[in-house]
Amino acid sequence: MPMKIHLYIISIFLTTGVFAQNLETISKQKPFAISGSLDIRGIGYSASGIQARRSPFMYVVSGSPTLSIYGVSIPLSFTYSEQERSFRQPFNQFGMSPTYKWATAHVGFRNISFSPYTLAGYTMFGAGVELNPKKFRFGFMAGRLNRATTVDTTTGTIQPITFSRFGYAAKIGYGTEESHFDLSYLKAKDSEQKFQGDINTSAVRPAENAVIGADLKLTFAKKFFVFADGGLSIYTRDYQSKLELDFDTYKILNTINKVIKLNGTSEYYLAYSGGVGFKEKNYSLKVAYKKVDPNFQSMGAYFFQSDLQNITISPTYNALKGKLRFLGSLGIQQDNTKKQKQATTKRVIAMGNISWDINSKFGIDANYTNFSSNSEPTVAKIQNKYLLAQTTKNLSISPRLIMANTKTTNVVLASYNLSNLVDINNDTKTINNINSSVALVNYNLTLNKMGLTLMPGVNYTLNKLSIGDISNIGFTAGASKGFIKNQLLLSTANSYIISTLPQGNSTILNLGVNASYQPTGKHRFSLRVNSLNNSPSDDAIGGQQKFSEQTGEIGYTFTF
Structure with missing residues (x-):
């Protein structure tokens, strides 16, 4: 079967208002210019003794051209590959984001972020715009978030069921990167559709989501700063469900129902964080708090670590004219934020990093982390073997030596990493304890006049398991x-x-x-x-x- 070749042709139409504001400068720009690169690769593969892990031949064509039309930059990118034959969600993606002064347009496949809780870098195929004249901050994006499951007609197999999902997101705010206040909103919904073939969709239902977010950052006295962000997500997991809510008793539900379909599968989630800090030339300190409801979900983000709250303190310090640098973090984290679990897990989070440039040739980096977790029963009596009580420690030391002259350049890099997972629970520690050690030494010798570089090395890894x-x-x-x-x-x-x-x-x-x-x-x-x-x-x-x-x-x- 010949492969279908899809060509995406996308045009940008700039309004006359944009050109009218800059007619004097446009006349001084080149009418048209193009730069970038085109890459073509063919890959062959063979295997013996095992089943082949890829096709015998594949090709990849990719490019990243940038167009310039009267000073307007239009960066483009595309990738086309033999992988399209598999009928998976293709990674053949094409998009561009032309910019002119304070205006940026987005067309095609784009990854835009308005806030951590609304639109947070999720790949969207559509169109949008960002406007930032002076301190005004505006953004809008609309398009497709997911493509529906397709059936491979050559094999009859399907990928995990997904609906076509469409949505839009908007942001409005005022300020700069150092001090600003933004409001953002996301609305997304799975389309009602029927799949071809015998596909059971009972386990996956069409959903709908509305999220509102806020982001605040204030900097004052050039040293102190306050930051906060939050999101409220209303998620209906099956908008076709016949389960009803009591709209007569809770009048506010009628108002929300005009924005998003509410029924017995609808839930709301909260997530927010904030903190304060200050920054001097050679040291800084930040204190932060974060809380995320269980199962917090947004159709504009790929993943959330939910059901947690933590508080952390993060200092940094530079000494010896910047040759000695330290940064660290210490905090406490726990789950079961709504007391819905039978046990609560508490964790101590500690991290420290030191980097020391002892002289122009020799330096050393060291890093240490310690994560301790402990589960405590809340409602029911739980057997000890089901309670989590463990500590994960990681220590790494990496010295480096660089010696260079006109004839040779010598670089020696060494590293030692020790990682331990210690189970404190007497009922499970014999099977859960893990000790890992990694040591390596790499040497690079460059003969400058010959342009020859030699790179020998040795490494050792030891994992102690049950x-x-x-x-x-x-x-x-x-x-x-x-x-x-x-x-x-x-x-x-x-x-x-x-x-x-x-x-x-x-x-x-x-x-x-x-x-x-x-x-x-x-x-x-x-x-x-x-x-x-x-x-x-x-x-x-x-x-x-x-x-x-x-x-x-x-x-x-x-x-x-």
Whole structure:
């Protein structure tokens, strides 16, 4: 079956009012200019010993041109791939956001944010505008948030059921990034539709959502600041449900029902946060509070960590003329904000980071985190084995050494990471405790005149689990060199890993070669070849397989 090729042609029509305000400057601009890049890649793949994990051949065509029409910049982006054959929600996306002074238009697939609770970076296919003359802040976006489930006619399979979802969002406010007040609103709804074929939609029902949000930030005396944001979400999980509410007793429901369909599946959620702080040249301090209702949801955001409230204090400090830097955070977090669970989990959150540039050659970074969780019964008596009581600690230390002169450049990077999950519950600690250690040393030697870089390295990983220890020791070797005044670049990256597992040992050999040739500033050709070989020992158990994979990629990039 030949693949259908979809062409998206999007035009921007600017109103005469915009041009009329700037006729004098428009005459000085170039009528038309275009710049950007076009990338074409073909990828081949083969495997032996296992089932192939991708198609034998695929291609990707992507581009990021920018048009300039009388000084108006119109950035475009698109990606077209063989993956469209799978009938999944395609990632073939095309969009642009032309900007002229304080006005920005959005057309196509765009990721716009008005607030954390209304429209928060969710990909929308549609059109919108943002206007920011002086301190006025306005935004509007409307379009499709989800595309309906489609059936793969070649196999008869379908992806998880989703309805077509359309909506709009608006923002209005006043101020600057340092001090402002914004109000935002989102309204979205799944479309009523019938799916082709025998598809059971009883588990997924068409929903509707309305969210209002507010965002405040005030800066005063050039040092102190106050911030707050919040959102109220009304979510109807099935607007076709016959379950009714008591509209006669609660008159306000009649008003809300004019905005969003209310019935027995409707719920409302609150989420808000705020804090205060100050910032000096070499130190700062911030105190923040956040609370999110259980199951808080917005059709304009991908994910919310819900059912939590926390308070944190976050200091920063710089010393020794900025060579010594510290930032940290300490807080308490708990769930069960509405006392609906049988147990409440409380957590202590601690984090600290220190970076010290000891001299021009040597420095060190250190990071420490500690997360402690503890569950307490609230209503019912719960057996100890079902209560959570654990601590997660993570410590990392990363020294670095850089020595450079006219002949050579030497870079040594080392890192040690220790992570522990300690279960304090005596009934479950024997199966839940996890200890992990990772150590590595990488060395880069560059011979400046030759343009040759050598990159050896070694790393070690040890995981202690209830089922036994799992360890890996790996050796890496890489090199790169430029030829023909760096128009031709050759490089190789290789690794050899020895794994020790309770089921048996294995080795993994990964070999890779890369080449790129750029005869001019506009044209670049690239080639990549990679080979992966997994070899378990003869006494390995648990279904370990000996297999190999080979991948080759050829590409061309045109810059204009």
